[in-house]
Amino acid sequence: MERSHSGLVRWSRKPVCLKGHRGFKSLPLRQDNLASHMERNNFDALSRDYDAARRGYPVALFKHLKKIIPNKESQILDVGCGTGISTRQLRCYGFKSIGADKGLEMIRIAKKHGGGISYFVAPASKLPFREHQFDVITAFTAFHWFDDIKSVNEIKRVLKKGGVFIAVQKTLAKSEDKRVEKLQRRQRVIMDKYFGLKSDAAKNHDAAAVLRKNGFVHITRRPFYFQEKYTLSQAMLRVKSMSNWNLLSDAKKEKYYEDLYNLYKKNLIGRYVVRSCVAKMVVGYPP
Numbered sequence: 001m002e003r004s005h006s007g008l009v010r011w012s013r014k015p016v017c018l019k020g021h022r023g024f025k026s027l028p029l030r031q032d033n034l035a036s037h038m039e040r041n042n043f044d045a046l047s048r049d050y051d052a053a054r055r056g057y058p059v060a061l062f063k064h065l066k067k068i069i070p071n072k073e074s075q076i077l078d079v080g081c082g083t084g085i086s087t088r089q090l091r092c093y094g095f096k097s098i099g100a101d102k103g104l105e106m107i108r109i110a111k112k113h114g115g116g117i118s119y120f121v122a123p124a125s126k127l128p129f130r131e132h133q134f135d136v137i138t139a140f141t142a143f144h145w146f147d148d149i150k151s152v153n154e155i156k157r158v159l160k161k162g163g164v165f166i167a168v169q170k171t172l173a174k175s176e177d178k179r180v181e182k183l184q185r186r187q188r189v190i191m192d193k194y195f196g197l198k199s200d201a202a203k204n205h206d207a208a209a210v211l212r213k214n215g216f217v218h219i220t221r222r223p224f225y226f227q228e229k230y231t232l233s234q235a236m237l238r239v240k241s242m243s244n245w246n247l248l249s250d251a252k253k254e255k256y257y258e259d260l261y262n263l264y265k266k267n268l269i270g271r272y273v274v275r276s277c278v279a280k281m282v283v284g285y286p287p
Contacts (some may be wrong), residue, residue, distance in 0.1 A: 039191040043082065044105040046241050051083040053238035057140065057168065057279050060225040062093040068283060069095065070166065074135035077158065079124050080142025084110030086168075088116055090138070097138075100127060129158045136164050141222065143167040144205035152214045156286050165216065167207040169190045173225055175276035180227075182268040190259050194252065195244050207282040216284035223237050228275040235264050235273035 030199040043050055069076075072094050081099030083106050090097035100109055102123040110119045122128050124139075124146035137159050139146075146152075155165060175181045208219050230238060239245070239260055248256060264273045 030268060036197065043243065044103040046245065047083065047103065047105040047109055049237055049241040050106070051085075053234060053241040054082070056085050056089050057170065057226050060226075061168065061224045061279055061281060062089065064222065064224075064281070065090075065095075065166070066093070068166070069136055071135070072096070075133065076136040076138060077127075077129070077134045078138045078140065079127070079155065079287050080139050080145060081119070082106050082142070083111065084113055084117065084119065086116075086138065086140035087119075087124070088115055091101055091115055091117055095136075096224065100124075113119065115278050125154055126160050127154050131157055132160045132163075133158050134163060135160055138166045140167070140168045141170045143169065143207050143210070146207070147207070147210045149214070156214070159286050161286065163286060165284050165286070167211075167284075169207060169280045169282075170207060170277055171280070173223075173276045173278035177268055177269075177276070178265065180274050180276050183263070183274070186263055186267075187260065190256070190263065191244075193259075195247065207280075208284070210281065211284035215287040217287060219234075219282065219284040222281045222283075224279040224281065226277055226279070227270040228277055230275070231271060232261075232268065232273060234259060234265055 039169055073096065073148050076095050078084075078090060078097050079101075080097045081087045082103070085097035086111065089099050098118040098120070099107075099110060100112070100122045104121050107119045107121045109119075120128055125148070130200065134252045135154055159165060174185045175184065195236055208221055211219055234262040236257065239257060245253065267273070
């Protein structure tokens with residue numbers, strides 16, 4: 001990251017170290033980019049930024065999970081666990097969780113966090129576990145990457161009869177704070193400019209419809225609303241941790257980074273970039 005004469009932070013190939021931090025005409029997304037988004041969903045290349053920038057999930061969500069999963073001895077598999085953010089939260093709330101992710105670097109970082117949690121390098125379509133091994137399988141802001149028939153069948157294979165699958169999707173939510181809502185609206189304009197109207201793969205994902213199509217029953221939905229606050233540096237690190245970052249050329253990365261930096265800097269609330277979020281929980285039981 002380099003600073004121009006005007007004081008603007010510019011994107012650089014050099015690694016960035018943040019002290020004290022861990023961890024309008026919309027352009028349509030080209031069809032080849034849309035098709036290759038899944039293939040280029042290589043979070044390994046973003047693993048360090050991902051681990052440092054991504055936040056967990058609200059306390060209320062885990063309190064609700066305790067009602068769905070009253071038995072603390074239940075074995076939980078967290079699929080698409082990334083660097084283990086949600087897996088560690090599950091363990092902190094007393095659940096016996098392990099994680100699986102297709103990214104080798106993501107799993108290496110997850111293991112470095114310790115906590116006595118076991119992690120496995122494995123895609124959702126080929127899980128290295130025996131049939132009906134887990135009481136609960138979770139997917140935190142990950143199910144949209146592996147909702148294909150092969151992966152869902154694999155989830156059903158390792159899930160116990162009478163078990164439960166829980167998908168949680170974190171996205172932006174409408175805010176009653178006009179300042180936050182203005183920021184999110186203008187951010188969407190910028191994202192649409194670079195990625196098209198389908199820039200957010202997670203926002204409109206219908207986990208309930210996918211589960212229903214694959215035979216799951218007693219499907220329920222529940223939203224959990226909360227806010228996230230980032231310093232400007234943290235917010236910009238989060239920008240580089242997103243999957244759509246992989247879709248841009250280096251030149252476009254610099255311009256995209258610039259546009260968002262300017263937007264965030266002009267719309268700080270106190271010293272923070274504030275996000276209004278919702279964690280949408282969908283619960284389903286195998287047939």
